[in-house]
Amino acid sequence: NAGVTQTPKFRVLKTGQSMTLLCAQDMNHEYMYWYRQDPGMGLRLIHYSVGEGTTAKGEVPDGYNVSRLKKQNFLLGLESAAPSQTSVYFCASSSGRDAVTGELFFGEGSRLTVL
């Protein structure tokens, strides 16, 4: 059972470079989320989507863009990477019912370093 899969798992970028993180889920979930995790900060929501073709800003959206062209995929883009975006990024998904009850299913994370 794949669940939520994130690619790549590790990436090193130089300041100013761009990249895209891909999240894929095979559970037919409506809701998908991108979080970043930083030491001493917990998880903070970047963007989320409540269905195919829709996206919304979370707590820390600046410097990121997202797209949900297909229900199973949620892409997180960095147009011009900055050292402050060095973090571990987690994708999560949930069904409509699970979103209300708060159970999210997480990927294993993508560790991004911006030099």
Place this chain on the structure above:
Amino acid sequence: GDSVTQMEGPVTLSEEAFLTINCTYTATGYPSLFWYVQYPGEGLQLLLKATKADDKGSNKGFEATYRKETTSFHLEKGSVQVSDSVVYFCALLRGAGSYQLTFGKGTKLSVIP
């Protein structure tokens, strides 16, 4: 806005000791409350939850009671094991129509044999 405050770690306990990890919250309305765990190199997994005041969530020997009067949701376990050495996150979900979990900063637990 909504916020979750949990005790800072790391917390170090001997095997079979009693565990308490404090969690308090600030939110409007009547949020649902959660404890998630994170194993090394993995994403978070739901441990337990409570959706209304005085509810007790429980799973794998862990318990937490939703106390509205003290806005708290402390995690407890009577006898910890080495395998409980992970990071614990308290989180809340505001009421109907909200899809965004708000997480605390996490508490790392280390259990020594």
